[in-house]
Amino acid sequence: MSDFLYLYRGGVMGSSPEQIQQTMQKWMAWFKQLSEKGHVTHPGHPLEKGGKVVKGSQKTVTDGPFAESKDIVGGYTLVQARDLDQAVELSKGCPIFEGEGVVEVRPIMQMNM
Amino acid sequence: MEPSDHLFRREAGRMVATLTRIFGVHNLALAEDVVQDAFCRALEVWKFRGVPENPSAWLMATAKNRALDVLRRERTARTFAPELGRLLESEWTVVPAVQELFGASAIKDDQLRMMFSCCHPRLPEEAQVALVLHILCGLSVSEVAGAFVSAHAAMEKRISRAKKVLAGSKKLFDVADAGDFAARLPAVHRALYLLFSEGYHGASPESAVRADLCREAMRLAALLREHPLASTPATHALSALMCLHAARLPARLDSSGDLRSLFDQDRSQWDAHLIAEGQTLLDLSASGSDLTEYHLEAAIAWVHATAPRAEDTNWAAIVSLYDKLLAMRPSPVVALNRAIAVAQSEGPRRGLEEVRAIAGSDRLATYPFYHAALGEFELRSGQPENARKYFLAASALARNPTERRFLEQRIAACKAATPQQVA
Numbered sequence: 001m002s003d004f005l006y007l008y009r010g011g012v013m014g015s016s017p018e019q020i021q022q023t024m025q026k027w028m029a030w031f032k033q034l035s036e037k038g039h040v041t042h043p044g045h046p047l048e049k050g051g052k053v054v055k056g057s058q059k060t061v062t063d064g065p066f067a068e069s070k071d072i073v074g075g076y077t078l079v080q081a082r083d084l085d086q087a088v089e090l091s092k093g094c095p096i097f098e099g100e101g102v103v104e105v106r107p108i109m110q111m112n113m
Numbered sequence: 114m115e116p117s118d119h120l121f122r123r124e125a126g127r128m129v130a131t132l133t134r135i136f137g138v139h140n141l142a143l144a145e146d147v148v149q150d151a152f153c154r155a156l157e158v159w160k161f162r163g164v165p166e167n168p169s170a171w172l173m174a175t176a177k178n179r180a181l182d183v184l185r186r187e188r189t190a191r192t193f194a195p196e197l198g199r200l201l202e203s204e205w206t207v208v209p210a211v212q213e214l215f216g217a218s219a220i221k222d223d224q225l226r227m228m229f230s231c232c233h234p235r236l237p238e239e240a241q242v243a244l245v246l247h248i249l250c251g252l253s254v255s256e257v258a259g260a261f262v263s264a265h266a267a268m269e270k271r272i273s274r275a276k277k278v279l280a281g282s283k284k285l286f287d288v289a290d291a292g293d294f295a296a297r298l299p300a301v302h303r304a305l306y307l308l309f310s311e312g313y314h315g316a317s318p319e320s321a322v323r324a325d326l327c328r329e330a331m332r333l334a335a336l337l338r339e340h341p342l343a344s345t346p347a348t349h350a351l352s353a354l355m356c357l358h359a360a361r362l363p364a365r366l367d368s369s370g371d372l373r374s375l376f377d378q379d380r381s382q383w384d385a386h387l388i389a390e391g392q393t394l395l396d397l398s399a400s401g402s403d404l405t406e407y408h409l410e411a412a413i414a415w416v417h418a419t420a421p422r423a424e425d426t427n428w429a430a431i432v433s434l435y436d437k438l439l440a441m442r443p444s445p446v447v448a449l450n451r452a453i454a455v456a457q458s459e460g461p462r463r464g465l466e467e468v469r470a471i472a473g474s475d476r477l478a479t480y481p482f483y484h485a486a487l488g489e490f491e492l493r494s495g496q497p498e499n500a501r502k503y504f505l506a507a508s509a510l511a512r513n514p515t516e517r518r519f520l521e522q523r524i525a526a527c528k529a530a531t532p533q534q535v536a
Contacts, residue, residue: 016253
């Protein structure tokens with residue numbers, strides 16, 4: 001088994017309370033299924049939208065990141081899968097796609113050489 | 114843990130009501146933003162961590178913290194609720210003040226305050242109902258439009274106009290003023306009645322949507338009953354009428370999803386618990402000297418609810434209750450219902466006469482069940498050919514597939530019936 005990181009970007013969740021609740025229930029169902037099959041190493045955390053960006057040799061600090069909302073990283077999860085193909089397959093159940101969001105699937109580099 | 118059904122929708126009304134109390138009615142939009150923000154946070158956290166032990170408390174606590182952020186950040190840029198005076202201005206008092214405003218009994222009063230504020234006399238009745246559904250029941254504009262089978266754009270206009278009137282009213286309704294309270298209460302009753310009726314008789318093809326409207330009306334009526342000033346005989350009568358009607362909801366559609374008229378519903382499916390509750394509420398309504406239309410409608414529903422079979426119904430009692438109701442609130446729909454009761458007790462020919470005598474029956478011309486009632490009487494008088502014409506007219510006016518299917522079955526019944534010679 002190898003480790004992967006899911007990075008969630010963008011995705012709208014609907015505007016009415018009922019729609020938000022339905023979005024949440026879909027996420028919970030997907031996540032439960034992933035966990036029960038032993039793929040979730042760490043559920044990860046949601047991230048606040050804004051923060052600070054520190055940049056360059058001058059270590060300039062600015063507010064941000066002010067990326068377009070569809071590109072903003074909203075959270076992450078650590079998963080285990082046989083290989084990249086399976087990690088990609090598993091991500092396809094994520095409800096983020098219904099809101100036009102993105103899941104970035106990134107293999108975590110193996111440290112034991 | 115799974116969140117309960119409609120948790121967010123239910124909490125939305127409570128949260129907006131309380132936040133509007135704190136921010137002031139002119140900042141209604143700000144209150145809505147804070148609620149939206151709290152829901153987004155809940156979504157982000159709960160989707161991976163699961164729903165907390167007490168999700169309502171979690172949401173309220175989040176709204177409270179956001180409210181404090183907003184109060185601190187915008188203290189100089191905005192004015193907040195004038196009723197709360199300077200409490201929100203100083204860091205010494207803002208935390209305890211907000212703490213108290215988020216207390217359980219305060220939240221209950223806030224919902225009542227919002228309910229009364231939505232029934233502002235400057236708003237037409239249908240706008241009041243739309244506003245109650247949108248603000249207090251947490252339905253989005255498109256959900257409200259769906260429930261009323263109205264175009265989204267038209268509903269959006271109606272709701273945003275109504276919000277402007279509400280936001281421009283400077284202050285939320287003062288629920289502590291007994292005089293104002295009593296004066297506004299009938300409008301609140303009427304709005305809840307219309308909300309319930311839309312669920313019960315409305316045109317929305319989805320019975321789940323309609324049952325939701327009935328449930329919301331009942332929830333808000335229960336809130337009224339908890340308040341000493343609102344717990345009047347009329348409030349009890351209105352609640353009784355809702356319970357006694359809602360009791361019949363499970364039998365309105367049969368197992369194949371077809372509409373069943375009151376006459377051929379499986380009465381064993383009526384909700385005995387709701388009938389008992391309706392009866393208790395009806396007893397409670399029988400005090401004081403005010404006889405309202407809700408009393409009469411509840412009494413009619415009670416006569417139906419207590420008849421084991423349709424043929425056991427005390428139709429004479431129902432006709433006399435309709436007579437009183439017509440005297441109080443003349444309406445062609447009430448007159449039509451009265452005519453149906455007359456037909457039951459005195460025969461279909463009398464029913465036909467009564468329908469033809471209805472004043473203002475032209476207003477019923479687009480109501481499918483007006484034509485259907487005429488068809489029913491003709492069919493029972495042995496005139497299937499006439500009946501068929503009426504049912505055809507009714508089916509052309511059907512507002513949703515369920516109604517259409519029901520009326521098509523009546524048309525088929527006319528074809529199967531053999532005409533009788535008129536003596």
